[in-house]
Each structure stands twice: as C-alpha cells, then as structure tokens.
Amino acid sequence: MRFSLFVLLSLFLVGPIPTSAGEEASLIIKNANIVTMDQQHRIVRKGVLVVKDTEIAAIGEAALADQYSAPKVIDAGGNILMPGMISLHNHTPMVAFRGMGEYAVANILFDVMFPLEKELLNRELIYVAARHAAMELALGGVTLVTDMYYHEDEVARGTKEVGIRGVLGESVIGFPVVDAPDPYGGLAYAEDFIKAYKDDPLIIPAVAPHAPYTVSPEKLREARALSEKHGVPLLMHMAEFPNEKELIQERFQSMEDGETIIQYLDRVGVLAPNLVAAHVIYADEGDIQILKERGVGVGHNPKSNTKYNMGLAPAWKMYRQGLGIGLGTDGPMSSNQLDIFNVIPFTARIARLRYQDPTAFTPLELVDLATMGGARALDMEDKIGSLEVGKLADMIILDLSAPHMQPNYDVYATIAHSAYPSDVVTTIVNGALVVEDRRLVNVDMEKHQEEWGRVTQRVAEFRKTLAVEPQH
Ligand SMILES: [Zn+2]
Numbered sequence: 001m002r003f004s005l006f007v008l009l010s011l012f013l014v015g016p017i018p019t020s021a022g023e024e025a026s027l028i029i030k031n032a033n034i035v036t037m038d039q040q041h042r043i044v045r046k047g048v049l050v051v052k053d054t055e056i057a058a059i060g061e062a063a064l065a066d067q068y069s070a071p072k073v074i075d076a077g078g079n080i081l082m083p084g085m086i087s088l089h090n091h092t093p094m095v096a097f098r099g100m101g102e103y104a105v106a107n108i109l110f111d112v113m114f115p116l117e118k119e120l121l122n123r124e125l126i127y128v129a130a131r132h133a134a135m136e137l138a139l140g141g142v143t144l145v146t147d148m149y150y151h152e153d154e155v156a157r158g159t160k161e162v163g164i165r166g167v168l169g170e171s172v173i174g175f176p177v178v179d180a181p182d183p184y185g186g187l188a189y190a191e192d193f194i195k196a197y198k199d200d201p202l203i204i205p206a207v208a209p210h211a212p213y214t215v216s217p218e219k220l221r222e223a224r225a226l227s228e229k230h231g232v233p234l235l236m237h238m239a240e241f242p243n244e245k246e247l248i249q250e251r252f253q254s255m256e257d258g259e260t261i262i263q264y265l266d267r268v269g270v271l272a273p274n275l276v277a278a279h280v281i282y283a284d285e286g287d288i289q290i291l292k293e294r295g296v297g298v299g300h301n302p303k304s305n306t307k308y309n310m311g312l313a314p315a316w317k318m319y320r321q322g323l324g325i326g327l328g329t330d331g332p333m334s335s336n337q338l339d340i341f342n343v344i345p346f347t348a349r350i351a352r353l354r355y356q357d358p359t360a361f362t363p364l365e366l367v368d369l370a371t372m373g374g375a376r377a378l379d380m381e382d383k384i385g386s387l388e389v390g391k392l393a394d395m396i397i398l399d400l401s402a403p404h405m406q407p408n409y410d411v412y413a414t415i416a417h418s419a420y421p422s423d424v425v426t427t428i429v430n431g432a433l434v435v436e437d438r439r440l441v442n443v444d445m446e447k448h449q450e451e452w453g454r455v456t457q458r459v460a461e462f463r464k465t466l467a468v469e470p471q472h
Contacts, residue, residue: 032076084143086374088299089328092133130158140339140421169208213247262287297377304330326374339421363412
C-alpha cells in the first residue's frame with residue numbers, strides 16, 4: 001500500500017516537470033563580461049544576465065544560468081555586455097539631408113536647411129528617414145534616442161519599426177512649418193501626439209519648444225504647462241549661439257539688461273526637472289547653479305558644436321557639479337555620425353584642450369556620461385542606464401575580438417577610447433532583440449531600400465537647384 005502510493009506519487013510528480021529545469025525567463029545571456037554601471041560599478045566576469053519579458057530579472061556568476069530556462073540563450077563569448085547608449089539630442093529625419101551644406105557651413109541654416117525643409121519635408125520623408133536613422137542608431141548601440149522634429153508621429157512609427165526607444169519631442173516654433181500652418185501650431189499637434197503615444201512601451205512623447213529665440217516667453221510657458229499636464233518631458237535647444245541674447249531681444253524684446261540666457265529662461269519659468277536642454281554652451285558658474293537647482297538635464301553635443309565653431313559647453317564642470325548631463329549628436333547634418341561611441345572620446349579630448357587639463361573625464365566617467373548620464377538627464381535613472389535587477393532590459397554586446405579592441409586591460413578605457421559603433425554585435429531594447437549578429441532583426445530591408453531610394457532621389461533632384469551645393 002505504502003509502496004504503490006509512492007509509485008503513484010512519483011509518476012504524478014515526474015509527469016509535469018519540464019525537461020529544461022529552472023525558473024522560466026525570456027532571454028539568458030551567458031559568458032559575458034558584464035559592465036553593469038550600477039552604483040558600485042560592478043563588473044561580473046563570465047557572468048550571466050537573465051531577462052524576463054521587458055526587465056532584467058537576475059545578474060550573477062556562471063552558475064546562475066542553471067537556475068533559469070529560456071527560449072533564447074545567447075553565448076556572449078566573453079565579450080562586453082553593457083547598458084545601451086543613450087542619445088540626448090537628434091533630429092533623426094534630417095538623415096535624408098546628410099552630407100549637404102558641407103561647403104556652406106557659415107550660412108547652412110538659411111542657405112541649405114530652411115530651403116530643404118520648406119521644399120522637401122512631408123510625412124513620407126520623415127517616416128522613412130526616421131527609420132533609416134533608427135537603423136543606424138540600433139546598429140551602433142544606441143538604445144534610446146531623444147529627438148526634436150515635425151510630424152513626430154511619423155518619427156515614432158519609423159523608430160518603432162526598428163525597435164529602439166525614443167523620447168520624441170514635437171516641435172513648437174513661432175512660424176509656419178510642415179505640420180503646423182499657424183505659428184505655434186505644434187502645441188496642438190504635440191497634445192494629439194502625446195495622447196496617441198502616452199502608453200506606448202517604446203515611445204515617450206514629449207513637447208519640444210524649438211529655442212528661446214524662436215518661441216515667445218508666453219508660448220514657452222504654455223509648452224511647459226502642456227508637458228506638466230501630461231507628465232511628459234520638455235525638450236529645447238538652449239544657449240547654443242553666441243548672439244542668442246540679441247536674437248531674443250530682436251524678436252521678443254523680452255530680455256532684461258545684463259541677464260544671461262539661463263537667467264532669462266528661469267525668469268520666464270521654463271526651467272523644470274522634466275526639461276532636457278540641448279547644447280547649453282553659454283553658461284557661467286551661476287547659470288550652472290541655476291540649472292542644478294531647477295533639476296534641468298543637459299544634452300552635450302560637442303561634435304556638432306565644434307563643427308560649426310559654436311563654442312564648447314562647460315560639460316566637465318556640469319558633470320563634476322552633479323548636473324544630469326549626457327551625450328548627444330545633434331541632427332545628421334550637424335554631426336553626420338549618429339552613434340555615441342564617436343562622441344565619447346571626442347568629449348574627453350575637447351574638454352582637456354579647453355581646460356588645459358589632461359585629467360578631464362576619466363574612462364569610467366565617460367562611460368557613465370553615455371549611459372547613466374543620459375538616464376539622469378531624462379529623469380529615467382530608476383529605469384535605464386545601468387544593468388540592474390528590475391530595470392528595463394536595454395543593453396548591447398560589444399565584440400572584443402577586433403585588433404583595435406585588444407588588449408583589454410581596463411574595460412572602461414576600451415569602451416571610451418577604442419570602441420567603434422561597428423563593434424556592436426547585439427542590441428537589446430525592452431527585452432527584445434533589435435540587432436543580432438550585426439543584423440537588424442525587425443526591418444524589412446527590401447521595403448526600406450525601395451522607400452529610402454525614392455526619398456533620397458527627390459532630395460538629390462532638389463539638391464541640383466541649390467547654388468551652394470557643388471556638382472562634381
Ligand atoms: Zn539640434
């Protein structure tokens with residue numbers, strides 16, 4: 001009786017046990033050199049990272065893999081597993097115009113950019129070009145891009161098709177543009193866009209007043225109010241030009257004597273914790289203090305700023321004073337490469353040159369800027385920016401096998417000063433593979449090539465009519 005009960009019980013127990021033992025997960029990455037970027041800057045050698053749906057469920061030594069089973073297991077082959085790069089400033093659809101205006105940089109805005117945008121922008125170009133840019137970003141290890149442009153619903157569509165995260169700001173500007181025939185029509189467009197994408201798993205809709213010299217103080221306040229009403233980020237160009245004060249005064253007569261741009265914007269009431277300001281080149285010690293007190297995030301774009309000789313933001317000072325500051329590229333006409341790997345070493349070199357101090361930005365600080373720095377600027381440090389249990393699974397695998405990646409004595413030095421975007425082999429966003437073995441997982445390449453060909457053909461035809469574009 002006792003024996004037969006035991007047999008019966010055994011059969012019952014054996015039956016439902018799954019063949020692969022362990023807790024169920026959706027993705028396991030093993031044999032990885034895990035650079036967590038957590039507060040202790042832990043590195044786990046030959047480590048295992050477990051993803052459940054959209055989140056990181058566990059990180060540990062090799063034995064951890066035995067405790068889980070998943071439909072997808074990636075052997076990282078001893079390569080670097082690290083948080084994805086966060087880009088804080090871009091205008092992704094302008095990738096359709098990349099390489100133009102290179103012979104007319106002094107007057108690029110009026111001789112090239114504005115004519116191009118006036119003549120060529122439409123929904124199709126914005127959608128297809130945004131997808132093209134997102135492809136480049138994903139392949140280069142950017143898992144979140146912050147964007148400011150028009151028809152941001154089309155940017156969202158293109159970005160989502162590739163599968164990366166987007167903080168996408170609908171532009172608000174004081175003159176008619178492609179998606180708003182009336183000045184400041186972007187405010188209404190932004191509200192519709194926010195409502196449509198509020199609960200999207202990848203897209204965070206945002207309001208993007210273009211700049212203090214193109215948006216009146218009243219409309220800046222309206223933009224802030226709209227962002228707060230919906231609990232979304234506010235994105236804006238800030239203190240980018242040496243003559244920005246004069247531009248504001250000319251258009252709005254709203255500046256007071258001796259006021260800096262930052263003091264002006266503080267008085268207007270637009271500096272808020274949900275604001276991510278791009279550039280912030282012209283900021284003195286007092287301005288940095290104001291930005292810190294107001295909790296404003298800063299997107300540093302040194303490649304764009306130096307390309308046009310605009311100056312250099314005091315990024316090193318901002319970082320050392322604890323501001324939420326990260327890296328961006330700016331649009332594809334201003335910083336032709338969209339990846340962040342190329343921005344990282346440049347950030348250090350240009351700061352060292354400016355401050356005459358070769359110790360500015362250690363390798364660890366540079367990797368922090370590109371990952372957690374971006375997360376802090378966006379107030380998303382509890383969700384992204386590092387590999388920690390409970391955070392969203394946004395990460396990349398970096399190939400260490402190329403000659404330029406060896407030797408690898410200090411992993412932060414390797415990432416900050418040696419790596420190229422083409423070293424990215426795998427990109428994972430929200431727990432899903434976006435790039436695997438250097439190939440885009442979600443993009444229908446044939447469809448994209450056809451649509452991209454159509455869009456760029458139109459641009460090429462119009463380009464022939466621009467006097468400043470050489471026809472060699
Ligand atoms: Zn910009």
